[in-house]
Ligand SMILES: Nc1ncnc2c1ncn2[C@@H]1O[C@H](COP(=O)(O)OP(=O)(O)O)[C@@H](O)[C@H]1O
């Protein structure tokens with residue numbers, strides 16, 4: 279039991295080392311110090327890429343925990359709640375209306391749009407019969423589909439399809455270099471914020487009655503959760519594109535093992551998300567070396583296998 | 597003291613509660629009885645601020661429900677609703693631990709840990725403390741939920757049919773524990789009881805509801821009588837005595853079991869209305 283964190287830490291460290299070492303350019307261990315070109319590759323490309331993957335994986339997985347506790351349903355993730363598409367819609371809107379606005383304005387607009395999309399999703403979910411567990415993810419997929427097609431249609435009309443494609447297509451990290459990923463730190467900060475409020479989200483998952491009985495203002499917690507999910511989704515979608523499955527499967531696997539005591543489980547969820555995404559990114563870099571397969575494609579395959587296993591796994595006892 | 601004045605409630609156009617005035621005494625075990633759909637749960641949910649008051653006023657120990665912050669009320673009353681199913685995958689001890697959350701908001705102190713241990717012990721949950729809620733029986737989960745409510749350590753305890761999933765032994769233990777809480781530590785309990793004999797045996801004060809109104813109120817001796825109960829449940833009911841308390845014989849009526857059983861010779865006709 280106590281060896282688990284140690285093993286997990288070692289695996290994550292090994293992944294990081296591998297990620298720093300593997301790429302089109304060969305970098306041997308210990309080469310960084312002496313060689314200037316190697317150091318440049320490391321600092322300008324490999325390190326930013328590795329950090330971007332870690333931040334994205336961790337933040338998306340934590341956002342998954344949050345949205346699952348907001349809707350009290352394990353079969354949703356930040357990528358199946360219409361949040362990412364709404365962010366893309368917001369970004370497209372600001373790009374059309376005020377193309378010259380600075381990047382931080384664009385991010386705020388994207389986040390606000392993502393929040394509106396998430397709010398719409400929550401409002402729909404509240405009207406669904408509680409027992410129909412599968413209606414919630416279906417509603418999310420339909421909403422994502424509708425908003426996604428609105429984005430595509432507007433982009434088509436405005437001749438911005440290529441621009442939009444990078445957000446809605448499966449995400450990838452090959453374009454990440456220093457100076458082009460730093461906004462993801464904000465997504466990481468949002469995940470940390472969720473950890474501070476972990477008890478509140480855990481209590482919210484107990485149901486409105488219990489939460490109110492314990493004196494928790496459920497509306498305040500809902501709002502905080504929406505901010506976390508929206509900021510994470512908006513920043514991830516606009517920096518690296520849609521990353522599927524991380525926010526769905528990682529919280530599920532961790533809940534199987536550790537349960538829903540979020541204060542204890544959120545750090546594990548974050549590490550798991552970071553590790554899974556980094557592993558998939560590495561696979562994408564290795565399989566057709568020196569070419570790359572986008573991490574979203576790898577995740578689509580691995581994630582759906584894990585998800586099917588979660589759906590059909592034998593019921594656990596004890 | 598809980599004071600309820602002019603409380604009415606509607607769901608859609610349907611009236612559920614009609615202009616209720618009621619005072620629930622402090623330091624008593626109060627049982628709320630009445631047929632299905634009488635409005636017991638609704639009344640309890642309104643008092644517990646689980647639903648907003650539409651019309652009327654509720655005050656608990658001088659705190660007006662409409663103006664007191666919900667965190668403050670969580671220190672005055674703990675509530676367990678009728679639907680206790682929890683979908684979260686929590687360990688029993690973790691759920692009970694959340695009962696202390698109103699006191700520490702995330703930073704439990706030794707006193708909080710002691711209260712959790714006590715609550716676990718009080719409900720025989722120590723052997724199950726590290727089991728997940730979805731891996732224990734319905735009755736055990738219900739006891740975990742009750743233990744969480746106990747751990748909250750409030751002056752008032754509001755419970756909606758807490759005996760629902762409990763077996764005989766645990767039902768009796770729970771009622772004894774509630775009575776003990778009232779007589780030993782001066783706390784106040786309001787509980788909806790489905791099986792009137794638990795009210796007969798343990799309650800200090802009984803409130804009978806029907807069709808959204810209070811129809812009778814008082815000590816068991818005055819409420820648990822044949823005329824009151826028969827009218828309350830619209831069915832003839834006989835009341836006997838056991839250990840100097842009323843014992844309600846409601847399980848069958850004499851001639852329903854067929855010929856080998858004697859007809860009640862003198863079934864009072866006014867009960868059959
Ligand atoms: N969501 C609802 N919509 C319409 N009527 C309801 C709803 N919930 C409860 N009721 C009605 O309110 C009345 C009181 O219900 P309740 O307080 O649960 O009764 P009790 O707890 O005494 O069995 C019942 O007649 C019930 O049918």
Ligand SMILES: [Mg+2]
Pocket residue numbers: 636637638678756
């Ligand atoms: Mg009820």
